[in-house]
Amino acid sequence: MGDFSFFLEVVVGGLLSGVMYTLVALGFVLIFKASGVFNFAQGAMVLFAALTFVGFLEFGLPMWAAFLLALAAMLALAVAIERTVLRPLVGQDHMILFMATIGLSIFLEGFAQLIWGTKVRGLDLGISDEPIEIGGILISQFDLSAALMAAVLVAVLSAFFSYTKVGRALRAVADDTQAAQVAGVPLGFIWAVVWGAAGFIALVAGLVWGARLGVQFALTLVALKALPVMILGGFNSIAGAIVAGLVIGVSEKLAEIYLGPFVGGGIENWFPYALAIAVLLIRPAGLFGAARIARV
Amino acid sequence: MSAQGPLLSVAGIEVMYSRLALVLRGLTLSVPRGGIVALLGANGAGKTTTMKAIANLLRSERGEVTKGAIHYDGARIDGLDPSDLARRGLSLVMEGRHAFSTLSVEDNLKVGAYSRSDGAVAESLERVYATFPRLKERRHQPAGLLSGGEQQMCVIGRALMARPRMILLDEPSMGLAPLLVEEIFSIMQQLNAEAGVTFLLAEQNAAVALRYATYGYLVEGGRVVREGPARALAADPEIRASYLGLDASAEADGASLAARRRPRWLS
Numbered sequence: 370m371g372d373f374s375f376f377l378e379v380v381v382g383g384l385l386s387g388v389m390y391t392l393v394a395l396g397f398v399l400i401f402k403a404s405g406v407f408n409f410a411q412g413a414m415v416l417f418a419a420l421t422f423v424g425f426l427e428f429g430l431p432m433w434a435a436f437l438l439a440l441a442a443m444l445a446l447a448v449a450i451e452r453t454v455l456r457p458l459v460g461q462d463h464m465i466l467f468m469a470t471i472g473l474s475i476f477l478e479g480f481a482q483l484i485w486g487t488k489v490r491g492l493d494l495g496i497s498d499e500p501i502e503i504g505g506i507l508i509s510q511f512d513l514s515a516a517l518m519a520a521v522l523v524a525v526l527s528a529f530f531s532y533t534k535v536g537r538a539l540r541a542v543a544d545d546t547q548a549a550q551v552a553g554v555p556l557g558f559i560w561a562v563v564w565g566a567a568g569f570i571a572l573v574a575g576l577v578w579g580a581r582l583g584v585q586f587a588l589t590l591v592a593l594k595a596l597p598v599m600i601l602g603g604f605n606s607i608a609g610a611i612v613a614g615l616v617i618g619v620s621e622k623l624a625e626i627y628l629g630p631f632v633g634g635g636i637e638n639w640f641p642y643a644l645a646i647a648v649l650l651i652r653p654a655g656l657f658g659a660a661r662i663a664r665v
Numbered sequence: 666m667s668a669q670g671p672l673l674s675v676a677g678i679e680v681m682y683s684r685l686a687l688v689l690r691g692l693t694l695s696v697p698r699g700g701i702v703a704l705l706g707a708n709g710a711g712k713t714t715t716m717k718a719i720a721n722l723l724r725s726e727r728g729e730v731t732k733g734a735i736h737y738d739g740a741r742i743d744g745l746d747p748s749d750l751a752r753r754g755l756s757l758v759m760e761g762r763h764a765f766s767t768l769s770v771e772d773n774l775k776v777g778a779y780s781r782s783d784g785a786v787a788e789s790l791e792r793v794y795a796t797f798p799r800l801k802e803r804r805h806q807p808a809g810l811l812s813g814g815e816q817q818m819c820v821i822g823r824a825l826m827a828r829p830r831m832i833l834l835d836e837p838s839m840g841l842a843p844l845l846v847e848e849i850f851s852i853m854q855q856l857n858a859e860a861g862v863t864f865l866l867a868e869q870n871a872a873v874a875l876r877y878a879t880y881g882y883l884v885e886g887g888r889v890v891r892e893g894p895a896r897a898l899a900a901d902p903e904i905r906a907s908y909l910g911l912d913a914s915a916e917a918d919g920a921s922l923a924a925r926r927r928p929r930w931l932s
């Protein structure tokens with residue numbers, strides 16, 4: 370019995386961290402879907418967002434105001450990126466756009482640290498890290514709150530893209546960009562919306578991970594956690610990102626606990642990649658990645 | 666605005682791809698209000714490029730209009746964002762059935778109304794379904810699962826959702842059975858007669874196009890080489906030989922007019 374509730378604890382803990390992986394992966398997936406670009410700068414956006422939030426806090430602003438201002442900064446950043454990076458590169462090869470996001474990432478890291486400095490800052494969101502007992506198992510309150518926030522954000526974004534006019538237009542752009550333009554969808558606006566959504570995600574991810582790891586350069590590495598999620602779930606599938614995030618969260622924790630002792634621990638860091646590569650060999654497009662719907 | 670002039674006029678445009686390949690070499694045409702004008706020519710003549718130049722889509726293919734001007738409804742439109750044209754009532758139905766394959770048929774149609782802010786979208790949807798009853802039956806299916814003819818109806822329906830005054834129709838007959846081709850063309854004729862929609866129609870299938878069009882242009886090597894009322898073109902012996910396949914003495918496979926005058930690689 371004790372064994373089983375321990376197992377459950379591990380699974381629930383894995384699910385909770387899995388939601389966070391999903392969140393970060395979703396930032397990539399949205400941009401990839403809409404423009405076919407792998408946004409290397411997603412990690413830098415997480416750092417930029419977290420530093421901006423903490424910076425406003427240090428001015429003595431209350432948390433909600435700092436959040437809104439940081440969000441406004443991320444949206445402004447999205448518009449600026451669309452104007453200065455994406456628009457001039459319309460029609461260029463995807464590899465060139467990918468290179469541009471590498472440049473963007475280095476710029477953002479430097480720019481954020483230029484404004485806010487390079488020292489590591491603690492971030493206290495005021496959520497206690499005391500474990501609470503639910504149904505006989507112990508769950509970290511912080512993990513639970515973070516997962517709830519992420520889940521709400523994921524749900525809101527999915528609803529937005531499924532049911533609104535702009536969401537429909539975004540799916541049209543993802544499907545056939547030229548046809549969407551011809552139908553009257555302004556590409557620049559859609560890209561700004563997508564990058565804005567990715568900025569919003571980066572902000573939430575930056576807060577949660579920042580509260581755990583401290584707000585520092587290492588936050589950019591959070592993006593690495595998303596990579597196996599995307600390989601597993603497919604680069605262009607929102608449902609895939611959700612399921613794969615959960616699968617990776619749970620399996621890395623289980624592997625750590627039940628396989629770790631045999632190989633000397635530390636599995637958590639590379640197990641997701643091993644799993645992703647295994648899937649890659651069997652299903653190159655990922656579990657959910659669209660082989661496009663088409664009649665043959 | 667010049668309510669008397671042509672609805673669309675293309676004046677001496679040159680189009681280059683990747684700064685290297687000059688594909689249109691001073692192409693000129695005009696489309697009167699309420700007309701159906703056919704743009705004829707063999708593979709690679711430059712019909713699609715002309716359509717894309719008008720719709721401002723060349724930039725995403727690294728092409729550009731390097732000379733000439735395009736006017737629609739009295740205003741110059743080259744340089745606008747492609748999405749602005751839908752707002753002005755100019756819609757392009759692209760060659761090769763660009764339905765949004767992962768979106769449902771109904772979502773495809775709704776995207777077509779993106780530029781509209783009036784409340785009558787539901788009404789337009791019903792009108793499109795009345796025109797294409799088969800779309801209504803399949804409204805919840807992903808468009809990628811429709812047959813070729815149904816996809817063509819879906820993209821034409823999508824264009825209609827913007828309530829266009831003019832539709833650029835690029836090769837609507839491609840890959841369709843003859844009966845379906847007639848159906849699509851007669852719907853075009855009906856829209857023209859009843860709703861006053863103006864059409865510019867690019868077609869390789871000159872025989873059918875000239876039956877429905879009022880006026881026609883023959884394009885070769887990026888230039889207009891022949892133009893006239895549809896009837897006159899259909900009766901032109903050279904066109905009959907090369908494009909309508911009606912003259913037994915012509916070389917097989919419709920060798921072009923220019924090709925018989927001079928070797929193409931020198932042009």
Ligand SMILES: Nc1ncnc2c1ncn2[C@@H]1O[C@H](COP(=O)(O)OP(=O)(O)OP(=O)(O)O)[C@@H](O)[C@H]1O
Binds near residue numbers: 706
């Ligand atoms: N993106 C591009 N880059 C370079 N050259 C191109 C591009 N698109 C078309 N071309 C060239 O431009 C010429 C005209 O092509 P276009 O598609 O306009 O012909 P078309 O008359 O529509 O032919 P079809 O009847 O086969 O559709 C062709 O020689 C083609 O190779």
Ligand SMILES: [Mg+2]
Binds near residue numbers: 712713714760836
């Ligand atoms: Mg063509």
